[in-house]
Amino acid sequence: MNTLSCPAPAKLNLFLHVVGRRADGYHLLQTLFRFIDLNDTLHFTSRPDGQVRRVNALDGVPPEQDLCVRAARLLQQETGCRLGVDIELEKRIPMGGGLGGGSSDAATTLLALNRLWGLGLSRERLMRLGLALGADVPVFIFGDNAFAEGVGERLQPFPLPDAWYVVLCPPVQVPTVQIFTHPELTRNTISMTMRALPKGPDFRVGGLEGLKNDLQAVACKLYPAVAEHLAWLMQFAPALMTGSGACVFAEFATQAEAQAVLQRLPSNMRGFVARGLQQHPLKDFAAAEAV
Ligand SMILES: C[C@@](CO)(OP(=O)(O)O)[C@H](O)COP(=O)(O)OP(=O)(O)OC[C@H]1O[C@@H](n2ccc(N)nc2=O)[C@H](O)[C@@H]1O
Numbered sequence: 001m002n003t004l005s006c007p008a009p010a011k012l013n014l015f016l017h018v019v020g021r022r023a024d025g026y027h028l029l030q031t032l033f034r035f036i037d038l039n040d041t042l043h044f045t046s047r048p049d050g051q052v053r054r055v056n057a058l059d060g061v062p063p064e065q066d067l068c069v070r071a072a073r074l075l076q077q078e079t080g081c082r083l084g085v086d087i088e089l090e091k092r093i094p095m096g097g098g099l100g101g102g103s104s105d106a107a108t109t110l111l112a113l114n115r116l117w118g119l120g121l122s123r124e125r126l127m128r129l130g131l132a133l134g135a136d137v138p139v140f141i142f143g144d145n146a147f148a149e150g151v152g153e154r155l156q157p158f159p160l161p162d163a164w165y166v167v168l169c170p171p172v173q174v175p176t177v178q179i180f181t182h183p184e185l186t187r188n189t190i191s192m193t194m195r196a197l198p199k200g201p202d203f204r205v206g207g208l209e210g211l212k213n214d215l216q217a218v219a220c221k222l223y224p225a226v227a228e229h230l231a232w233l234m235q236f237a238p239a240l241m242t243g244s245g246a247c248v249f250a251e252f253a254t255q256a257e258a259q260a261v262l263q264r265l266p267s268n269m270r271g272f273v274a275r276g277l278q279q280h281p282l283k284d285f286a287a288a289e290a291v
C-alpha cells in the first residue's frame with residue numbers, strides 16, 4: 001500500500017470560555033468541540049526519497065506554511081522515518097472561519113502517515129505531536145466530540161445529541177492571534193466542571209444560560225460582518241460564533257428545519273447546512289497497540 005485518501009472534518013465550538021491566561025500568553029479555555037460532516041479530503045502517496053510535497057496550489061498558503069506539510073515533516077523528525085509523501089489537499093472547509101480546517105488537515109496527516117509509513121505511534125503520542133502544531137490539533141486525533149480545557153489539550157469525551165447546524169460564513173478571515181491579543185478580550189469567565197453541563201439529548205446550543213463564546217464580542221467589533229450574520233441567524237434560533245470566527249452557527253433538531261432557514265438566506269450571505277457527527281471519521285485509525 002503506498003496511497004491513502006482520508007477525510008479531515010470541520011469542528012464547531014458549541015461554546016468557548018476564556019478562563020485565564022498562561023505565563024507564556026496562551027489562553028486557558030473551556031470549550032466543547034463538535035465534529036461536523038463538512039470535510040477536506042487529503043490524498044497521500046508515499047515517496048521513497050524522503051521529500052514532503054503538497055502537489056496542488058492552495059490560495060494564500062504556500063506549501064512550507066501548510067499545516068499538513070509541517071505535520072509530515074514533524075513526524076519524520078520525531079521518528080527518523082526516511083520515507084516522504086506527496087499530499088493533494090481538496091479544500092472545502094472555509095479558511096480562517098473558526099472551523100479548524102488547517103488543524104484538522106494536520107491531524108489527518110499525522111493519522112494517515114502513521115499508517116502509510118508503518119510507524120505504529122500511539123494516539124497519545126500523535127496528540128502530543130499535534131499540540132506542537134496548534135492548540136486545536138489534538139482533538140481531531142482524540143476522535144470524540146470533547147469538552148476541552150487547558151489550551152485545548154485536556155480532553156474528555158462529551159456525548160451530544162444528533163443535530164443539524166446552519167453555518168454562515170461572513171466574507172472575512174479572522175486571524176486567531178488578533179482576537180486573543182485584543183485588549184478588550186475578557187479572560188475571566190468562571191471555570192465550571194463538566195459535570196455541571198447537560199449531556200447527550202439534553203445538551204442544546206442556547207439551552208443553558210451563560211454558555212457563550214468569549215471571543216465573539218471582539219470579533220464582532222473588528223469585523224461587523226460577523227455581527228450582521230449573527231443577527232440574521234438569531235431571528236430563527238440562538239446563534240454563536242465558532243472558535244475565533246468568522247463563521248457563526250445555530251442548531252436545529254432536523255435537517256428539514258435547518259434547510260428551511262438556509263433557504264431564507266439573503267443573496268449577499270453564504271452558508272451551508274451540516275450534520276453533527278458522533279465521532280471523527282478516523283476515530284479507529286490510530287494504532288491501538290502502539291508505542
Ligand atoms: C480559537 C480556537 C478554538 O477552538 O480555534 P480556531 O478559531 O483557531 O479554529 C483555538 O483555540 C485556536 O487554536 P489554533 O488555531 O490551533 O491556534 P494556534 O495556532 O495554537 O495559536 C494561534 C495563536 O493564538 C493565540 N492563542 C491560541 C490558543 C490559545 N488557547 N490561546 C492563545 O492565546 C496565540 O497567540 C497563538 O500564537
Ligand SMILES: Nc1ncnc2c1ncn2[C@@H]1O[C@H](COP(=O)(O)OP(=O)(O)O)[C@@H](O)[C@H]1O
Pocket residue numbers: 060061065066067068093094095096097098099100101102103105106173174176243244245246
Ligand atoms: N492546510 C491548511 N488549511 C487551512 N489553513 C491553513 C492550512 N495550513 C496553514 N493554514 C493557515 O492557517 C490559517 C487558519 O486556518 P483554519 O484552520 O482554516 O482556520 P481557523 O484556525 O480559523 O479554524 C489560514 O488562514 C492559513 O493561513
